[in-house]
Amino acid sequence: MDIKDLNELRGEFEQLQKREMQASLSDRSCATDEESREDYPDFMIAMYKEIMPPAKSGIYFSRWDLKAMAAEMNESFALDIRERMFKNYMQWVATPDDMQLVMTQFKKHIDTKCDIYKEYSEKYPSSKEIFDKKIKKAESTKKYLDKVFIEFFT
Amino acid sequence: MQDDLKNEQLARVNIYALISRILMNEVDEKLLKLILKDENILSFFPEFQKWDKRKKMSNKDLIEKELNVDFTNLFLLHLIPYESFYIREDQQMETGGDNPVQMLYNDFDFRVELDEARVMSADHIGVELEFMYKLCEAEYKALEDGEETIAAEIAEMQYNFLKNHLVEWAPMYLLNVKSEAGTAFYFDAADLAIEFILSDFEYLTELKNSEFSYKAKTGDNNGY
Numbered sequence: 001m002d003i004k005d006l007n008e009l010r011g012e013f014e015q016l017q018k019r020e021m022q023a024s025l026s027d028r029s030c031a032t033d034e035e036s037r038e039d040y041p042d043f044m045i046a047m048y049k050e051i052m053p054p055a056k057s058g059i060y061f062s063r064w065d066l067k068a069m070a071a072e073m074n075e076s077f078a079l080d081i082r083e084r085m086f087k088n089y090m091q092w093v094a095t096p097d098d099m100q101l102v103m104t105q106f107k108k109h110i111d112t113k114c115d116i117y118k119e120y121s122e123k124y125p126s127s128k129e130i131f132d133k134k135i136k137k138a139e140s141t142k143k144y145l146d147k148v149f150i151e152f153f154t
Numbered sequence: 155m156q157d158d159l160k161n162e163q164l165a166r167v168n169i170y171a172l173i174s175r176i177l178m179n180e181v182d183e184k185l186l187k188l189i190l191k192d193e194n195i196l197s198f199f200p201e202f203q204k205w206d207k208r209k210k211m212s213n214k215d216l217i218e219k220e221l222n223v224d225f226t227n228l229f230l231l232h233l234i235p236y237e238s239f240y241i242r243e244d245q246q247m248e249t250g251g252d253n254p255v256q257m258l259y260n261d262f263d264f265r266v267e268l269d270e271a272r273v274m275s276a277d278h279i280g281v282e283l284e285f286m287y288k289l290c291e292a293e294y295k296a297l298e299d300g301e302e303t304i305a306a307e308i309a310e311m312q313y314n315f316l317k318n319h320l321v322e323w324a325p326m327y328l329l330n331v332k333s334e335a336g337t338a339f340y341f342d343a344a345d346l347a348i349e350f351i352l353s354d355f356e357y358l359t360e361l362k363n364s365e366f367s368y369k370a371k372t373g374d375n376n377g378y
Contacts, residue, residue: 011345047271052239052244052245053242053243053244053245054239054240054323054326055241055242055243055245056243059326060240060326060327060329060330062232062233062234062330062334063232063233064232064330064333064334067329079232079321088181100286116329117325120352122324123352123355124355124356124357125356126355126359126360127321127355127356130317130322131325134326151327
């Protein structure tokens, strides 16, 4: 191996280190989002405290949204106080498969709202920064749902 | 004041007045007649224009059997039209004097008669829009009086209020009003409110980027 090969090898190694460092930094920024969430004794409290508040998830889940999400699973709940409706919905969850169905509904609802946020961001670029923050919260919320599943259902 | 600017400012004043009124209280016959009579206003309600029930029912029946029922569902029963619910992590409404929006109103001497407005707190969407209406009206008057510096300060307040408050939370609420509306009227009203708030924020951002220079925005170098 001559000096030129050695220098090329060193250059590649430095590039690799740089890429790994950047990847680790970006992983850490995502993890910080997840880790900033508190620990809860059960999944129902975890979801109510972390997913239902618009300030945390960037998404408003109304009473009718909960009813519509349940209807997608052929379930029906009476319109009631929002928190009570949420509890009724969660009490339906008995197995990991049920939880997967519920998570799918939440993620679908989140995606629908984020698509609308993106449309508004494109149409009104000055609002993009505000909508982007909501989309970021929503994406973090979807990851949190997976975490809840792993923590309480596996 | 240049005609284009005058018309633009007047339109902003009128639209804020209209949407704050619609989102604050039930529609009455006077308001419905005003909307139906004025082609410009009616053009903001394209689905309502085509709505069968509007054509078949008397105004009184339309209000009592359709619009007021829908208003109750969307503003009093099932959805939450208060900013604090959307910005607080505990999902609670702040009805007391510690409400940051109330504190802001106090700074501007903007008094909210909660009983009269029939709202629980000053951060109700209708009240926040009325605050914008008052600011736009004050800006318009300042421009008419040739007080461009004062007008620019008021426009900056509007920009900050939209950025920190209405644009931050109102679309989340209004999107649900749109999707849950049981009448074409409130579907259109929610759509109008979202589109207007966001487009007005575009306008104010543009004005801010020109350092609140009305001349730069209108391309008028001759003053007012």
